[in-house]
Amino acid sequence: xxxxxxxxxxxxxxxxxxxxxxEVMDLPKQAVFPLSQHIGAPAVPCVAKGDLVKVxxxxxDAGGFVSSPIFSSVxxxxxxxxxxxxxxxxxxxxxxxxxxxxxWEPTIDRSTTLVHDTPLEPKEIVAKIQASGIVGMGGxxxxxxxxxxxxxxxxxxxxxxxxxxxxxxADHSLMMEKAEEILIGVNLIMKxxxxxxxxxxxxxxxxxxxxxxxxxxxxxxxxxVCPLRVRYPQGGEKQLIDAVVGRQxxxxxxxxxxxxxxxxxxxxxxxxxxxxMKNKPLFERVVTVTGKGVAEPKNLLTRMGTPMSxxxxxxxxxxxxxxxxxGGGPMMGKALLNADVPVCKGSSGxxxxxxxxSLRGEEQPCIRCAKCVSACPMGLEPYLLQKLxxxxxxxxxxxxxxxxxxxxxxxxxxxxxxxxLLDWIRMGKGTVGGIIRARAAK
Amino acid sequence: MSNKLKVSLSPHVHSGDSVRRNMDWVVVxxxxxxxxxxYVFGLGAVIVTATSVASCIFFEWxxxxxxxxxxxxxxxxxxxxxxxxxxxxxxxxxxxxYIIIIGALVAMGIGxxxxxxxxxxxxxxxxxxxxxxxxxxxxxxxxxxxxxQMTAYADAVTxxxxxxxxxxxxxxxxxFGNVGGSLGxxxxxxxxxxxxxxxxxxxxxxxxxxxxxCSAFVFSVIFYVLQGKMPFADIxxxxxxxxxxxxxxxxxxxxxxxxxxxxxxxxxxVIYGLCIGFLVVCIRLFGSYPEGMSFAIxxxxxxxxxxxxxxxxxxxxxxxxx
Numbered sequence: 001x002x003x004x005x006x007x008x009x010x011x012x013x014x015x016x017x018x019x020x021x022x023e024v025m026d027l028p029k030q031a032v033f034p035l036s037q038h039i040g041a042p043a044v045p046c047v048a049k050g051d052l053v054k055v056x057x058x059x060x061d062a063g064g065f066v067s068s069p070i071f072s073s074v075x076x077x078x079x080x081x082x083x084x085x086x087x088x089x090x091x092x093x094x095x096x097x098x099x100x101x102x103x104w105e106p107t108i109d110r111s112t113t114l115v116h117d118t119p120l121e122p123k124e125i126v127a128k129i130q131a132s133g134i135v136g137m138g139g140x141x142x143x144x145x146x147x148x149x150x151x152x153x154x155x156x157x158x159x160x161x162x163x164x165x166x167x168x169x170a171d172h173s174l175m176m177e178k179a180e181e182i183l184i185g186v187n188l189i190m191k192x193x194x195x196x197x198x199x200x201x202x203x204x205x206x207x208x209x210x211x212x213x214x215x216x217x218x219x220x221x222x223x224x225v226c227p228l229r230v231r232y233p234q235g236g237e238k239q240l241i242d243a244v245v246g247r248q249x250x251x252x253x254x255x256x257x258x259x260x261x262x263x264x265x266x267x268x269x270x271x272x273x274x275x276x277m278k279n280k281p282l283f284e285r286v287v288t289v290t291g292k293g294v295a296e297p298k299n300l301l302t303r304m305g306t307p308m309s310x311x312x313x314x315x316x317x318x319x320x321x322x323x324x325x326x327g328g329g330p331m332m333g334k335a336l337l338n339a340d341v342p343v344c345k346g347s348s349g350x351x352x353x354x355x356x357x358s359l360r361g362e363e364q365p366c367i368r369c370a371k372c373v374s375a376c377p378m379g380l381e382p383y384l385l386q387k388l389x390x391x392x393x394x395x396x397x398x399x400x401x402x403x404x405x406x407x408x409x410x411x412x413x414x415x416x417x418x419x420x421l422l423d424w425i426r427m428g429k430g431t432v433g434g435i436i437r438a439r440a441a442k
Numbered sequence: 443m444s445n446k447l448k449v450s451l452s453p454h455v456h457s458g459d460s461v462r463r464n465m466d467w468v469v470v471x472x473x474x475x476x477x478x479x480x481y482v483f484g485l486g487a488v489i490v491t492a493t494s495v496a497s498c499i500f501f502e503w504x505x506x507x508x509x510x511x512x513x514x515x516x517x518x519x520x521x522x523x524x525x526x527x528x529x530x531x532x533x534x535x536x537x538x539x540y541i542i543i544i545g546a547l548v549a550m551g552i553g554x555x556x557x558x559x560x561x562x563x564x565x566x567x568x569x570x571x572x573x574x575x576x577x578x579x580x581x582x583x584x585x586x587x588x589x590x591q592m593t594a595y596a597d598a599v600t601x602x603x604x605x606x607x608x609x610x611x612x613x614x615x616x617x618f619g620n621v622g623g624s625l626g627x628x629x630x631x632x633x634x635x636x637x638x639x640x641x642x643x644x645x646x647x648x649x650x651x652x653x654x655x656c657s658a659f660v661f662s663v664i665f666y667v668l669q670g671k672m673p674f675a676d677i678x679x680x681x682x683x684x685x686x687x688x689x690x691x692x693x694x695x696x697x698x699x700x701x702x703x704x705x706x707x708x709x710x711x712v713i714y715g716l717c718i719g720f721l722v723v724c725i726r727l728f729g730s731y732p733e734g735m736s737f738a739i740x741x742x743x744x745x746x747x748x749x750x751x752x753x754x755x756x757x758x759x760x761x762x763x764x
Binding site: 238251323324325326331332333334336351353358359361364365366367369370371373376379380381404412415416422 | 447451455457464558562706754757
């Protein structure tokens with residue numbers, strides 16, 4: 001069975017919410033829309049305090065080409081535009097809407113009938129995707145229309161349905177319930193880019209999804225399901241391309257398109273279907289609420305802007321001994337300052353860790369066991385990069401390719417001495433990146 | 443509630459591996475050979491092992507407490523136990539106690555702690571201790587009790603190493619451990635059992651032991667062929683005996699694979715192993731010592747930082763064809 005070639009680890013999968021049906025999350029009383037839900041320039045508000053909005057009304061325009069508009073997920077009145085703490089932990093500007101009723105924009109097709117064909121031309125499809133505020137829904141939130149406008153010819157589309165993060169099942173549940181919609185979405189991506197071949201990459205810990213997608217994919221020319229061996233970080237773009245088609249994306253500024261590939265998340269494919277075929281902009285997504293202490297782990301179809309605390313309540317409330325709330329999975333997710341941050345375009349899951357789980361082990365001296373070197377999927381030497389960062393040897397750190405680190409956390413996960421390798425490497429990356437930019441600016 | 447949340451950077455989970463777990467598995471892997479040595483050499487082996495382990499632990503504790511004045515003791519990581527066991531494995535079972543204690547003092551006091559304790563030493567501490575004893579007490583260190591005589595500790599009948607006259611030693615005796623020698627090195631079979639345990643527990647990878655054994659075999663065949671005194675079949679048999687005799691297996695599986703003093707990449711490990719194999723054959727065939735494993739490993743320990751600089755892992759996207 002295929003997998004990527006270098007490094008990787010296999011954390012306990014803990015997919016507690018696997019096999020659970022997607023439930024529709026209740027509407028919040030107030031919804032919060034941070035203006036920066038994507039990589040690139042923040043969106044620019046196009047509503048003012050007191051304006052009435054419907055579900056699907058655009059409330060912020062894209063702030064540039066690498067940016068994305070934002071749509072209201074609720075109907076009601078704009079309460080204010082203010083700074084709130086979002087999942088990044090920083091205070092950032094956001095549009096806050098008081099919810100009144102649930103009135104949708106009439107242009108949105110709310111029926112469940114499948115639409116198979118569109119008269120739209122490739123360029124029009126990309127424009128529609130851009131206008132619908134679609135970004136990569138795996139977590140990185142890179143604006144999708146930018147990826148669909150590659151600078152070099154592309155011959156393969158890879159749909160990322162790997163979900164290699166432990167605990168998360170949002171993509172899995174979406175595939176089980178929206179298989180055909182996803183496949184039509186993949187078809188749209190192929191049409192938009194003129195590519196004839198698409199792979200849907202699924203790890204083999206989801207045999208039901210593999211079987212279902214294989215069955216449904218028979219009706220679509222050029223789409224093939226590619227089962228992969230379970231291995232983290234297979235959902236990383238570079239690792240996924242390596243695993244599926246055996247091509248390695250060159251180091252930055254190299255892009256997947258340089259090896260002829262475009263990777264899109266399976267949730268993004270579904271959002272593209274809804275945007276193009278149903279005229280529905282991106283304002284809701286499936287969020288996994290999970291954790292060992294959670295009474296009922298769930299997959300919830302959630303309107304964006306809903307505070308995460310409401311989703312936690314829906315799943316049985318926050319357990320008494322919760323030590324950490326993580327936005328995303330345990331390997332790359334962010335620990336949240338509080339549970340009131342809103343669900344955004346990239347929120348794939350909410351993970352509650354118990355007090356005991358959230359403690360790190362005591363740091364011990366490096367015993368040079370080389371397990372971090374074997375685990376690093378980029379072929380780096382984490383122990384060395386950590387030391388170089390600690391001793392501020394930025395020149396050597398750059399020469400040892402610190403900037404190619406993808407921050408997957410395999411090194412720190414595997415370290416028997418509990419060393420905070422990635423903490424140091426992140427610091428080193430920040431400093432070395434600054435040095436490189438300063439040099440380029442001269 | 444919400445004001446008590448912990449915030450840290452990812453990853454938020456850990457494999458559960460620990461320094462202690464790795465050390466414990468090394469001890470488990472050493473057990474079969476240790477029990478065999480107790481059976482073969484009797485009470486002497488028990489006394490030597492106990493003394494060595496106890497004094498290694500004591501010296502690490504004492505140096506930490508009275509010289510380095512560390513508030514935190516490092517005994518609990520289990521590395522002193524492993525050093526003590528490995529030192530004992532390299533000693534004859536009738537060695538006087540004061541010599542063992544000197545060996546442990548040198549291992550910990552010169553080999554390990556001056557560099558900053560676990561993780562920072564350049565040379566394998568147990569081998570530093572052993573080589574110091576070998577040079578200081580050459581006679582006592584190179585006469586080994588004959589196996590299977592459950593006599594008193596002090597007056598065992600001794601014999602020279604089978605390496606001195608390898609052609610007379612039987613391959614089967616060498617493999618199963620019916621020969622004289624240091625405590626832990628006699629039974630090749632049980633050392634291989636330990637190797638399998640280490641591999642299954644993912645404590646070490648196969649690279650270092652396999653490359654040492656392959657290289658030692660190949661170079662010994664080459665050198666004997668160049669000497670041209672024996673038919674080829676005898677040369678191969680003799681080379682196989684080299685792999686099974688003396689400290690070869692113990693060194694390849696347990697000493698050369700010491701995390702701290704061996705290279706970090708698989709490429710580096712193979713180069714390191716090949717060089718050890720070459721050196722040990724050179725020392726055995728052309729040197730004045732019958733055994734060369736300790737020296738070969740210590741020499742290559744010194745080259746480990748250079749190997750680490752020269753051998754980088756296979757970087758992602760290095761060999762992309764555009």
